[in-house]
Amino acid sequence: MKILFRCLIGFLTAAPISLITHTLSIFVGKQQAVKIIGPVVTIIAKTMQKFFPPIIKDASEFDHFKSKLKDKQKIWGLLFDYDIEYIDINTVRLPIQNCPFAEAISKLNIPELGQHMCRGDWLVAEDNIEKWRFKRNCTIGTGGTICDFTYCRVTEHNKKA
Numbered sequence: 729m730k731i732l733f734r735c736l737i738g739f740l741t742a743a744p745i746s747l748i749t750h751t752l753s754i755f756v757g758k759q760q761a762v763k764i765i766g767p768v769v770t771i772i773a774k775t776m777q778k779f780f781p782p783i784i785k786d787a788s789e790f791d792h793f794k795s796k797l798k799d800k801q802k803i804w805g806l807l808f809d810y811d812i813e814y815i816d817i818n819t820v821r822l823p824i825q826n827c828p829f830a831e832a833i834s835k836l837n838i839p840e841l842g843q844h845m846c847r848g849d850w851l852v853a854e855d856n857i858e859k860w861r862f863k864r865n866c867t868i869g870t871g872g873t874i875c876d877f878t879y880c881r882v883t884e885h886n887k888k889a
Contacts, residue, residue, distance in 0.1 A: 734807055734808035738828030739836075745769060746836035751869060758840075766844035773829075773848025781852065787859050794820050794879075810877075818881040823874045829868040842869030849877070861886050 745765065753761035759841030782796035797820060803812075807828055811841050813821040833841050846869040853862030861880040880886065 730775070730806070734826070734828040735831070737807060738832035739832075741772075741829055742832035742836055742838075745772075745841065746833070746838050749841065754815070755828075762838070762840045765856075766841060769841050769844040769845045770807050770851065773845045774851040775848075777848045778852045780849075781879065783857050790860060790881040793860060797822070812859065815878075817840075818883060820879050822877040822879075824868070824877060825874055827868040827875060834871070839871075842867070843867045843885070846875075858882065 744773060745768075749758075749761050749765045750855060756764070780800065782793045782800055784790065784793045784796075794814065801812060809825040810822045813823065815821055825847070829845055830842055833839055833845065846867040849862065849864065853860075856862075863878040863880065865876055867875045869875075
């Protein structure tokens with residue numbers, strides 16, 4: 729049931745984007761259609777992804793951020809499978825093992841939009857740069873086997889980064 733729900737959400741989100749992209753590609757070619765639609769996908773992804781990380785007021789609440797991840801997992805676990813790995817006192821990693829959105833755009837023959845979709849996470853991180861740092865080395869949307877979300881406490885060492 730969970731897999732069916734994920735597929736449904738992924739396809740309901742990606743189908744209109746796919747239809748627009750494929751229709752536009754008839755007139756301007758697929759590469760140009762992706763170039764035009766990509767920024768829109770990034771905005772949509774950012775809008776959805778801004779609800780993923782817990783909200784904190786400032787960097788001093790990073791421990792609260794880490795503790796609220798469990799609550800968020802109850803909701804987001806409906807769409808994504810992931811563990812919460814507390815690497816150290818300053819770092820928490822979420823190895824996300826599936827993405828219904830990446831799966832849908834791949835099956836709808838628009839995997840080129842994956843990089844635009846995954847860019848939304850970075851925009852959310854930029855909006856929260858004073859509260860926490862974000863690292864990610866791979867994403868399902870760009871062909872990886874996982875999305876390795878890593879959140880880090882803002883410290884003197886990484887404050888200017």
